[in-house]
Amino acid sequence: MSRFDVVIVGGGPGGLSAGAQAARRGLAHVVLERGAKIADTIQKYHRGKLVMDSPAQLRLQPAHPLRFAQDTRESVLDGYEQAVAAARVDVRLGHEVTAITGERGAFEVTALDRSAAGAGEPPRVTFACAAVIVAMGTQGNVRKLTDRRPKPPLATPGRDLPAIVYQLDDPAAFREQTIVVVGAGDSAIENALALANPGAGNTVYLVYDREGFGNARTANRAAVERAIGEKRVTFLANTTIARVEDAGGTCRLFLEGPEDRQIEAHRVICRLGADPPRDFLATAGVRFRSRDLRERPERNATFETNKAGLYVIGATGDADLIKKAMNEGFELVERLCGEPVVPMDVERLQRHVAAPLGARGATDDEAVAAAVERIRTTVPLFADVSALQLRNLLFNDCEVTRPAPGTKIFGAKEFGSDLYVILGGTVEVALGGAEGRRIAVGTGEFLGELSLFQDGYHAGSAFAGPGCVLLRVPRNRLLQSAGSAPSIRAKLDLAFALRRLQNLFEPALAGADPARLAALRARLAVLAEQAELRTWPRGQEIFREGAEADGLYVIRRGSVAVTLEQGGARAFLAFRPAGSVVGEMGALAPDRRRTATLVATAPTETVRYDQPGVVALLHDFPELVAALRNLETARLIENGAHIGRSNADDLVALLRDAGAGEATNILLIDDALCIRCNNCETACAATHQGIPRLDREAGRTYASVHVPTTCRHCGNALCMSDCPPDVIHRQPNGEIAIDLSGCISCGNCERNCPYGVIQMQPFHPPTFLDRLLGRAPGGEHGKEFPVKCDLCAGLGGTAACETSCPTGAIVRVDPAAYLDEVLDEV
């Protein structure tokens, strides 16, 4: 048994980086890779896939022994192979590490050596070493077949049968077979679709123990729904695989769900996602912050876990991007060798976080560490994340500012979806409404959680108070972090549930005894903690008139239509966007029954406060009834004006199907005024290099409102959801803009838009020279770029289509304002 300075577990970008630098520094090292080739996760990408090198603002360590830039899977893998060979890294392929034992200075890493071809149990090899670096990624720890009905969940009996696999290498290898794909995420869908290719003659089942395709990308969801409609794939929702039995070459699945059945399958492909290799690390003595399976292991700023001498880097930590993992590998080895190393994120963090915060240290690195620590201890939202996780979040476009007292941070009805965390001083929030209530929000609190869930405009305005120090966190960055830090997500959920209750009820106790206010706050906190979060697909009924009320609802995301049945016809009462409180009438009514029907007009999330809790609260705090009653009376008057019109179907369809329910700015044409002259399209083309972003004639008509094919600038826009270079962003005026200079022409946005408003066009974004000379950009070289409505960004707030309409048929509007006006007009 030989002795090593360091054993590196995992031969991906992180592990290879550590290995290459260890080789350069002359450390006795070995990299143990389970797969037959290096970088197993990248090997499993499909052929020709573009490997991204985001984030752009992070550079690879200049002295890094490996190179990496955005390229195809093949080129990236070739690059690694060559660099690893050149650096003389000792990589042992086919070595699956099964245990790490021992202490700092005296670890033993045990592995099964599958590299030698031969039958029987693979030989067990042990490596003695001073330190262990775990760089395993997450793809080695795929979620296995589990019965999630009992708590805690049970391993499905028979899940280790050879017919049950966790990846699909080559769909073309399957012909005339019965295949069950388990899961409903993107990889499950992609596998099922590849197998359901009509030429292959396979029978494909998609089995999932929950509702549907909520987590999948829109394009995948649409494709699989089409395949199900065409009976190429059979989808069994809410169905659990209770057990699997070997049936000699095939296996028999016992399914339990809406209908119990058995399927005899040649192959079962489970695509249930992957987690950090928790059990493995836990056995080695590594601690985790919570019991959530997505949770990352605890590690300090030098990537060391609670187990001294055992380090975790890469995606097993939370550096889930290739470049980050590579830097971590390099930096760790440098530190182990006692070489000074400055992390690549220090420069940006020093400039945008530590310096404005006033954090000091002997070096920039120390100042940044101090700043991160100060933020972590000041802000309860970040209390349960590690310094490294917080540092990663802060690096991603976060910024600390010190606005002068009175400076506006954001205004009501202004677009913006950043979260503002108060690191010092206070912020004054002015809520809309006649009373013009101003609330001081103190250090450690945050603002903007509503627009975090619903990307739209702010409900109130915020102004800097004395001594204000602010941390601005961009929405998608925070949501990304929340994915690997469950505590952040949970706290944001709770904060939202509590804030809405406070906004609704606390004004009613203004000027009351502070003790009573404190009692109310405690009660609201309990109610918020017990609140139930639910998602509703577009068009789903949330509750029905006459049903028993089950509580008070707040729309957190999406929107709803309120309708009322009247002698067979349906009247449209109101449109309620995200942030609205609904269901208050049911909570107040003596018989506790619903007085109207609520339909989701976009993919919607609600927070429900349980009815008994709400009723008890109103009983103990009778003064709150007035607050709810005010809301109710205002709405009854509004409703009264609309009852007796049977317009619900058209308006609900306009909201639900045409996208008005999720739009922030939609183009509507009054068909009674439109003379079909197409001046709108001509104007659009004339102001956009000859390519119109509007198709007037296409699209549907609801009553006499025509919705042409053009961008709705959706809240929670799907085009943004899967943009690899992340160049689609909302502008302060509400425009969803694509920055073509960073666009890689992948076409995801075009595919993901549910309304077909983005077109890939052979169009070249204006170059600097074009701008300088004021000339039209030339066409490029076989490349296509997404083209969509930009709200005429260059025309200072007027849309050319709207101003060029001779008859006034076109308006570009916020749908909520439009509906208010339409409902009041008639």
Added chain:
Amino acid sequence: MHESFLRYRHFRWLRIAVLVVAADVVLAGAPSVYRRREVVYGLGIVSALLMVWLAAYAVRKRRYSTTARPLRGWLSAHAYLGVLPLVLVPVHAAFRFGPNVHTLAFVLTAVVVLSGMLGAVLYAALPTELTRNRPEGKLEDLLVEIGKVDAECLALRADVSPEVARLVDAALGGGARRGLRALRRGRAGATARALAALRDETRGDRQATNRLLTLLAWRARVIRQVRRELRLQAWLDGWLTVHAPLAFAALAAVAVHVLVILRYR
């Protein structure tokens, strides 16, 4: 929320036009005033400038990147103030007309104004008709669809008896566009005859016969819609073929009128 050009800013330009017409009517009752040299010239200059400004709408309509007032405001003013030459010019001419270039200018102007009024009426009436006729989709796609149905009918005609097949041919009239022309020439009867023959058809393939019945009936309805749409659209666009060229003719005649007056006064 939607505000028609006719109602623009609570009929601002209608109110202004009504005031001017009222003043003009008062003036028309006072020959001693309107025969005064400065009034004659004044009315003439105002009318001529007004006509030039009205013609400038054609330029404004094509200035797409302007951030000035919306086009519907311009059209509103164009429509209501455009009526004024019709009442100002006769007073300017002291109601004297004759077979000369001066009267020609007025006649041309009158035709332009009247065609404009027709246009306004069409703009108000026809859009709703268009929606009612065919609320959904692109015409282009529909024509492609008709082409596909035609192809399917042609394929199916092999499965019915020859005499019925001939009637189907007559109903199709060869392609969607030629079919449109054929229908206009009274071939609508051809579809009716083909449908009747298909209904009585006993010899041909049952499935093909049924499918042809559905397809031909669909085609007849859709082509009716398309024709109506094209006719309505032709009205919406067509009045401009009188209005716009004659507006330039009128401006030219006014220019001649002005030159003649200045040269031979």
